[in-house]
Amino acid sequence: MNTLFPIFVKAEKLHILIVGGGYVGLEKLTALLGNAPDTRTTLVAPEIRDEIRDIARQSPNVQLVEEPYTPAHLDDKDLVIVGTNDKAVNRQVQADCKARRILVNVADTPDLCDFYLSSVVKKGDLKIAISTNGKSPTFAKRFREVLEEILPDSLQETLDNLTAIRNQLKGDFVQKMEKLNEITKVLR
Numbered sequence: 001m002n003t004l005f006p007i008f009v010k011a012e013k014l015h016i017l018i019v020g021g022g023y024v025g026l027e028k029l030t031a032l033l034g035n036a037p038d039t040r041t042t043l044v045a046p047e048i049r050d051e052i053r054d055i056a057r058q059s060p061n062v063q064l065v066e067e068p069y070t071p072a073h074l075d076d077k078d079l080v081i082v083g084t085n086d087k088a089v090n091r092q093v094q095a096d097c098k099a100r101r102i103l104v105n106v107a108d109t110p111d112l113c114d115f116y117l118s119s120v121v122k123k124g125d126l127k128i129a130i131s132t133n134g135k136s137p138t139f140a141k142r143f144r145e146v147l148e149e150i151l152p153d154s155l156q157e158t159l160d161n162l163t164a165i166r167n168q169l170k171g172d173f174v175q176k177m178e179k180l181n182e183i184t185k186v187l188r
């Protein structure tokens with residue numbers, strides 16, 4: 001059974017730590033900023049890829065710390081993603097996060113993750129997150145591509161119209177809900 005509970009996090013209200021500055025650090029930083037460009041992010045690693053340095057130069061909220069991880073790096077952090085090439089370090093970061101009740105993603109060890117990143121389909125305000133329960137990230141990526149292809153750009157207009165109607169509707173909660181369900185029947 002897939003027991004993952006999906007939520008949409010307001011990352012720009014958080015301070016996120018990424019441990020590791022290699023390919024995985026780059027992939028996770030790109031995924032984060034691709035959704036929430038202004039997220040306050042600190043990335044710590046003794047060696048940091050040039051692509052990450054380029055991103056940091058263009059993103060005032062991304063801070064790079066060029067040194068090995070220590071528990072002090074967790075101070076004031078809300079969420080942590082760890083992807084170093086040293087399994088013992090990854091494990092240590094996970095244990096330190098657990099002790100502080102900070103949610104942590106250990107990219108190469110699903111069993112140690114409190115949450116997974118997902119493949120993300122974006123069409124204006126519509127956002128669809130895809131997970132395979134860790135079974136095949138490649139499937140998630142391919143399915144994202146399928147959905148990106150078939151969802152029309154006009155979806156944003158539909159959402160804008162529905163927002164306008166939603167804001168104009170009078171009556172109590174149940175009456176509004178009935179009206180909105182009626183109007184959107186054609187979408188089924």
Ligand SMILES: C[C@@]1(CC(=O)O)C2=NC(=C\c3[nH]c(c(CCC(=O)O)c3CC(=O)O)Cc3[nH]c(c(CC(=O)O)c3CCC(=O)O)/C=C3\N/C(=C\2)[C@@H](CCC(=O)O)[C@]3(C)CC(=O)O)/[C@H]1CCC(=O)O
Nearest residue numbers: 031107108110116117118119131132133134137138140141
């Ligand atoms: C969706 C996406 C989001 C993102 O990262 O932003 C994501 N992985 C992506 C791509 C990708 N990752 C890998 C490949 C190579 C091919 C392959 O292995 O399939 C590709 C494909 C590619 O890059 O083309 C390698 C890999 N990934 C994990 C392991 C460890 C393991 O499974 O044990 C290994 C083996 C490492 C090794 O062998 O050393 C683990 C995880 N990867 C997850 C998410 C979480 C589960 C998501 C779910 O529930 O489906 C989870 C559990 C944890 C996490 O990372 O959060 C992003 C697609 C974004 C997009 O394009 O839409």
Ligand SMILES: NC(=O)c1ccc[n+]([C@@H]2O[C@H](COP(=O)([O-])OP(=O)(O)OC[C@H]3O[C@@H](n4cnc5c(N)ncnc54)[C@H](O)[C@@H]3O)[C@@H](O)[C@H]2O)c1
Nearest residue numbers: 020021022023024045046047068069083084085089107108
């Ligand atoms: N979940 C995923 O999506 C995914 C995908 C590919 C690989 N992986 C796994 O993730 C791991 C990392 O892969 P990579 O390609 O990014 O490696 P890499 O060699 O490119 O980078 C490793 C990074 O870890 C840093 N590091 C090492 N010791 C550290 C410490 N004590 N404190 C802080 N940072 C430290 C290095 O400085 C470097 O920046 C591998 O084990 C790989 O198998 C996971």
